[in-house]
Amino acid sequence: MLEKLVDxxxxxxxxxxxxxxxxxxxxxxxxxxxxxxxxxxxxxxQVNIYTESPGLAAEDVEQLLTFPIESGMAGLPKVQEIRSVSLFGLSYVAVYFDDDMDIYFARRLVMxxxxxxxxxxxxxxGTPEMGPNSSGLGQVFWYTLERADEQLNAAITDMDLRTLHDWTVRLILRTAPGVDDVMSWGGQERQFQVILKPLSLxxxxxxxxxxxxVIQANNRQVGGQYVNLGAEQYLVRGLGLVADEQDIGAMVVKVDDGTPVYLRDIATIEQGGALRFGAVTRDGKExxxxMALSRMGENAAKVVExxxxxxxxxESALPDGVVLRPVYDRTDLVDKAVGTAVTALVEGSILVAIVLFLFLGEVRSAIVVIAALPLAMLIAFIFMNEAGLSANLMSLAGLAVGIGMMVDGxxxxxxxxxxxxxxxRESGEPVDRTAAVLAAAREVANPIAFAILIIIVVFxxxxxxxxxxxxxxxxxxxxxxxxxAGSLVLTLTLxxxxxxxxxxxxxxxxTWLVRIIKTGYLPLLSWSLAHKxxxxTGAVALLVASLALFPLLGKEFMPQLQEGSIMWRVTSIPSASLDQSIKISKDIENALSTFPEVETxxxxxxRAEKGETADVNxxxxxxxxxxxxxxxxDRDIEALAEAMREELE
Incomplete structure (x- = not known):
């Protein structure tokens, strides 16, 4: 069959x-x-379910929210396990499905x-809500919204920044293709607060x-159908949505002997920040x-773009005095990781080409062999695209490992x-190149196919x-x-x-290189055959020695990768308040800013709303x-991290 393919x-x-x-x-x-x-x-x-219930203790969250949701998810098809966390004011339930489960079908079942x-x-x-359809690698772009100058723009409050982010920045960024959600963290969520006076009540x-x-009944829009006036029809609307503190204060709470009692008579109405469970500081200021979250299965690089x-x-929609500053860009890590793999591929390909030329000693032969290398890689990319694999450090490493093996056949x-x-030619026969190649293929087609299949079987x-x-x-x-597989097809066809x-x-x-190698190899081969x-015995001894050294080797699941940044985790006592944690974070940031190597x-x-599951400590x-x-x-990043740790301690 293989001979027919070559023919x-x-x-x-x-x-x-x-x-x-x-x-x-x-x-x-x-x-x-x-x-x-x-x-x-x-x-x-997995599908995450968040339920916010401000003010509810963790024990009550577990009993009233987490347990009903967790038990309600039981019985769904292809569920591996269900995990939950109950915190002060937050219930988090994660439903894990089999890997072959379509994530959108899973979310539909959970809904x-x-x-x-x-x-x-x-x-x-509280009302249970599903979290974003994102993965653990979904945080592709971080940024902060802050005052351009703390002194000149002091009138811009943390509440203004949070309102601007929630109702302007977030809505614009969510329209980017591939973005599933944009998470808000820090600042103060604006509220209209009614502070009642007990004596007035x-x-x-x-x-x-x-x-x-009264407040609920007076903050509504209602429709009144329509009325016909002459030859025209008019829509009737009941406008009742409040716009500011004055509208809220003008609500009539009670009529006492014909005199209306307004809400402003029994309460103080003002704007204030909601109770918060997290904050963010940058370089010593709030x-x-x-965080832009990419949808599962999206191209991270394209989402960031x-x-x-x-x-x-x-940036064109932001008011004067407010700036948007990037913090983390996923493409930096992607470029470094993929660049490392691509560099290895290019360098490996060049080395293979040099070795082929040195050993074959004939330019035309080397050109024919090298042609198989890029084509085999392109075939691999075609299958990667069809199989839904991404080009990452591990998948490209497969190509780097197989560079030499691709040209064996x-x-x-x-x-x-x-x-x-x-x-x-030496025997004086006319050389038909096509017939010569066909004769050569008949001799080696089967061994080549078996050798390549054995390599595939190894994996x-x-x-x-x-x-x-x-x-x-x-x-x-x-x-x-x-x-x-692509190299096998190329070897038998192209x-x-x-x-x-x-x-x-x-x-x-x-070639001259082969001649030099043979001068040392042939005597060694003769000696080896004479002393079998x-x-x-020497080979077995080396094998045993290598097995004895194996336990001494270091072991780790993933190699250490350096992105050019350091992540610190700080845990205070469980009773620490948010204000105390903010003070600690500012002290740490001020201490780290003394190092000239630090950018920000x-x-x-x-935690953020529907984000992390951590307390304020x-x-x-x-x-x-x-x-x-x-x-x-002249210190490296390890020495820098150790110096920072000593400074913080």
Missing amino acids: ASLRYKFLVLIIFGVVAFLGWRAVVTVPIDAFPDVTPA ERLQEVADRIPDGY LKYDLTFTDVME VVLG AVKDKVAIV AVVMVENAFRIMAER LPLFALQGLEGKLFKPMAFNISFAM IPVLAALILKPKEERD KTVV TVAMIG YMEIYTELKPESEWSG
Whole structure:
């Protein structure tokens, strides 16, 4: 069968060239369209459910909110486990599904169950909502909204910043393609607060319930159908939405002997910040942090580009004195990780080309063999795109590992064809290059196919991995298999065609490098054959020694990667207040700012709405460093981190 494939390729050379020209085009198209990320997304298929209930203790949250929701999710198809966290004022439930579960179908099932669960939750204790459809790698762009100058723009309050972010910045950025949500963190959420006067309530014989009912009833818009006046029809509207404190104060609470009692008579109405469970500081001052979350399965690099395009619109909409400053850009990590892999691919390809030329000693043969390398990679990208794999550090590492193996079959095929041409030329026979290549293929086609299939079989155990390990290492195994399968097809189709078109019959002789190597190798080979027992014993001893050294090697699940930043985690005593945590974060930021290598520092305290599940005694501090080329000292990042730790302690 393999011989027939080679024979058909040599008969229709022009057709084979056209086919692989199309393959090269499709491969390049896959290269520019395949999703790009730093790492494989190992996040399981999960749906998060958040329920806000301000003021409710953790024990009551567990009993009234978490337990009904968690029990209501039981029985859904393909559910692996259900986890929950109950905090002061927040219930968090995570439903984990099997990896083959479609995330949108899973969210639909959860939404249907939430409609049933809503009846089990007492009125006024919160409404369960699903979290963003994002993964653990979904935070692709961080930024802060802050005052341009703390002194000149002191009139802009934290409440103004939060309102501006929620109702302007966030709404614009959510329109970026691929963005599922934009999270707000820090600042103060604006509220109209009615502060009742107890003595006035007693004076007018009113209760808290009376006042609450009046406020709810007087903040409504109602429709009154329409009326016909002459030949025209007019719509009737009841305008009752309040706009400011004066509208709220003008509500009539009670009529006492024909005299109206207004809300402003029994209460003080003012704007104030809502109770908050988190804050964000940057370089010693409070700011509002926004996080753009990419939708699951989206191309992280393209999502960040789309967000940056929207940022330009946001900046034009911001008032004077307010600026938007980026904090974290996912493309920096993506570019570094993918750049490392691409550099390895390029360097490996160049080394392979040099080695081929040195050992083959013939430019035409080297050109034919090297042609298999980029085409095999392009074929791998085509399969990656079809399989839904992203171009990341692990998947591209598969190509880097397989660079040398991709040309093995082509080397054997070309070398054998060159040998047959040289032998026929030496014997004085007319050399038909097509016939010589076909004869060479008949001799080595089966061994080449078996050798490449064996290489693919070696990676079969990686395909059997499940869970986190499978998501991390399967992309590498898939990519190597795709590339090796592509190299096999190339070896049996395109390589024979190129060999028949490009190779020329010449005298077969060793290159200067091979001659030098043989001068040392042949005597060693003769000695090894004469001392078989010694060689075998030495090989076994080396094997045993290597196995004995294996336990001494360091082991880690993932290699340490350096993004050019440091993340600190600070935990205070459980009873620490938010104001105390803010003070601590400012002290830490001021201490870190004394290091000349530091670009900026951002502290994220507690939690955001429908975001983290942490209390106000916990904070994460992100320290962005300047490029190492701008560092004045000679210490590396490890030494810098140790110096910072000593300063903080």
